[in-house]
Each structure stands twice: as structure tokens, then as C-alpha cells.
Amino acid sequence: MNYPGKGLVEGLAVTARNFVGSYFYKDRLTTVQYPEERIQTPENSRTFPFLVFDESPDKPRCTACKICEVECPPKCIYIVMDRDDKGKPLQRPKAFDIDISVCMQCQICVEVCPFESIKMDNDYEKSKYGRFNDLVQRLPDLLKSNDYYRQIKPVKAAEVDAKLKAEAEAKAAKKAAAVAAAAAKAAATPPAGSAT
């Protein structure tokens, strides 16, 4: 059947169906009342990077190797390595700043980190009143525990934990083997000076 204005009437029927349906069907109602209601973000979702520590914030996994600083496309990471009184590097960051007004959440720092130390957070409520200093995240703001990481990304954190554990075991085994080899070598060769 064709009558003038058919397209308009059919279009209005679609709108009416959506309007009335939004009171009865969940899939026609797509909004939530933020901040009272929140949508659960998926595990992979990412916002800004943070640093993981295992036991205490004094001992972050980060060794201040500066790979992320070099690879960061917008160059928003600034790292200073901690040194002791004699100037010997301590393999941990003294300063680790991320300017989140520059960071573009690309996750490249996470991918290049060899120590599983920098990870992506999924906290999206980072608005601040100030424009400059407030948006620079310093080392204490960035450090978060591994438990927190396990909580926000359970599957990935389990993978990382297993990988780190395997690496630590391999390292320990290698060390034990090296010690055993050294002992065997010491036993096989007579101590210097005993020939005389």
C-alpha cells in the first residue's frame, strides 16, 4: 500500500517504538546514570600508566633503565636514576614523572618494558583543577602495589606473576649451577701455592 507521507509515518513509528521501548527493554535504553551507575570496564581497557611494586614502595620493579623514556612517542616520561653517595647507580628511579596531559595512552611503554614494571591503569577519573603541576604524576603517585594490579587486571596479572616466577626460578637455578660449578672447579684444581 502506498499513500502520500508513508515514509514520514513509518519513520515516526520507529521513533515511537524506540521511545516507548526504552521504558520496557534494557537494550533500547543505552545510557547509565553516571556517577551513581558505572559501566564495568573490560580487562584490556587502558588509561594511564602506573608503576608496580612487589613488597614495599621503596623497592619498585622499575630499574630506571629509561627504555620507556626513549620509546615513548610523545616523550611524556622523565626518569632520573637513584645513586648512592659514591655515585654508584642503585637500579631504581629517584624521579619518575609522567605528564598525563601529554601522555596519549598508547601503551608502548608497557610493551617495551623488560621488567614488567610499568602497566596501564583503568582509572578514568583523573580530572584536576590545575593545568600544569597537578597533571604531572610523580613517583609516589605512580607507585601502586601488585595486589592492585591483580585486582584490576586479574588475567594479565596472573600471566605476569607466572612469568616473573619462572624467570626468578631460572635465575636461582642458574646461580645454584654456577655455584656448584665453581665449587667443582675449586675442588678439581689444586689451590695455588700448594705445588711448592
Added chain:
Amino acid sequence: MIAAPSTIPAGGAITTQLLEISIGPQHPSTHGVFRMDVVLDGEVVRALKPVVGYLHRNHEQLAEKMSWLGSMPYTDRLDYFNSMSNNWAYALAVEKLAGIKVPERAEYIRVIMAELSRLQNHASAIGFLLQDCGAWGTPLLYAFKEREKILDFFETVSGSRMMCNYFRFGGVRVDLNDEMLAMARKIVAEFPKFLDEFEKLMTTNEVVLARCQRVGILPKELAIAGSISGPVARASGVEYDIRKVDKYGVYGQLEFGVPVGAVGDVYDRYYIRVLEMRESVKILQQVLRDIPAGPVQAVEVKLRGFKIPAGDGYGRVEGAKGELGFYLVSEGGPKPYRYHIRPPSFINLTVLEDMCVGHKVADAIIILGSIDIVLGEVDR
């Protein structure tokens, strides 16, 4: 320039003056920071000059100072509706240059991502087009409701809704697990329902027909001469689709049609997008049915210190807006020597004046909307 008040001579004929006005750059109908210098005779457009550059971010020069991988997240920001296909074009150019072979599962995942981003781009493009016609809000939000599901899928897979940064040289970053594939299948199964509903709202609507038919006609010859690509060219009857011409990825093994318009007016450009979405659904059904198991990343590609042998290469994909190409020159180092983008929106804008002259100002707005530009890509 302000026109002098017209005077009515004794004979009755009104002498008028041309009036040059500036539409934009901060006008909602220009889809971003885009400006049109329009010369008007009453309400009729006599000349139109697109002015671009308000969103220039120095992308090409920045990329020449950055590692090959470092430019990948910046390509998301070109056409921010289609970050997945932008990633693909760049990855394709680098893979061509470096001679990297992509695992088959990764190729299938790439097709899934590119076609889903085409679906959400076209859905919002026609939503925006009808918003420009004056259908304020409603059709756009129906389109966005559908787009939201696809963006949720992108977030589940890549971590970000729009700035996905998902492709890597020689593969993709994250494998799809069964849950993700089920999510994609659900989206694809539900999409035709949305299209039917949307078409009921728009395709036969008398107001839409009156506004869009025979407005902004782009002749086939001009489309070819202006190297117009994508849905705009196909609406004018140019049967040219890089998925068919180059057969990159696994498109050679897939069955799909290339819809072609007859008139080349705004309505054809609207309807060609609807038809393309139907073809994309077909592609997705095939890909989701046939996706093989296997690795998603070629093992030989290093993340850090990635170097490419000297040479140049051009990689192009059929993005949702047209031919998106990356021309790269390598000197053998860790950075590109030259990095050039062929953005479809920018090239498609060049025929805007030819389409608009002779029409009313309100029509110029919907003609611009029917080209479907994104300023991130026009200005780079």
C-alpha cells in the same frame, strides 16, 4: 564585507550584490574546525573556497623523528573514527617495505577490525548527514547506539574505544579469544536489524528525498579527474574499490559486491553507505565463520630497534572514507626518512566547490556532510 543596501529602481528589477561570508571554523555543521569561504548571491552559492589547517598537528614531520612503531598511535588520530583501518594502512606500508609476512589468523582479525570500523563509520556518517538535514539528534543517536556496541568491542580487544593502536608490524597486538569472537558475532548478527530500522526512518522519508535528491551532483568524469575515492566516487558510478583492486589481506578470498550509484547526488552517497554496510556484514559473516587458529604476530619482528632496509613503499587500504595511503621512504635506519599520507577526506574535499555552486547555503552544508570528512585527517 558587508553588502550595501540594495536599491529598487523604478523599473522593478532589484540590483543585488554578491556577499562573501565565512562559515566556520567553529560551526557545528562543518564537522570540526573547517572553514568555508562562501560567495553568496542571495541564498545561492556562487563560489566556495575550503580553508583547512586549523587542526594541523605536524604529523608527517613528527613521524620522521620517531621510531617506526612510534608513529602507530599517531595514525589513530588521523581519522579518529577509523583508527583500525589507519593502523592497517601504515602497517601495510611498513610490511611491504620490510618484506614481513603476516600470519593468516592476524589477516582475518585485521579484516574483522577494518570492517567493523567501516560499519560504525558509515553508521555515524549517515547519522551526521541527516543531522545536517535538520533531523536533529534522533537518527544520529540511533546510529551512535549501534556504534557504541562496536566501540565496546574495540575496547574489549584493544583497550581503547577510539585510539586503538592495535596493529603491529607483522600482526596484531592481542589475540581474539572465544568470548571476543562471540561478541563480534553478536554485533554482526544484530546489525542488519539496525539497518532495516534506520532505512525505515530515512530511505523513503519524503523530507529526506526532497532535501537530498539531485543535490550536489558529482559527475563521474569529475570524480575520476579529481582522484576521488571511496563511497563518494562509487556513488558517482566509479566502480573502484581497493579491496577488489589490490586484494590486500584476505579480501581476495572473500565474496562481496561493490555497490555503485547512478546519479552521484547526496542521496546516492547516503544510500551507497547503507549498501556498503550490508556488504560489510556479508564479509564479516564469512570471516567470523572461517577464522583459522594460529599465531597473530610474525615472530621475526622486534618491538624495539626495528630497522627497515633502504627503499620506498606505498601501502594503501580502502578506508571507510576512501583510499588511505602511506608513502614511506627508508634509509635503512630506525626512523622513516620520508613519511607521507594520502588522506581520503582531504582529496575528496577538493571537489566541494564544484558540487556546491548553484545550490543554496543549506544544501552546501549537507553536501559537505555527504562527503564525510574528518578534520584530523584533512589537516594531519
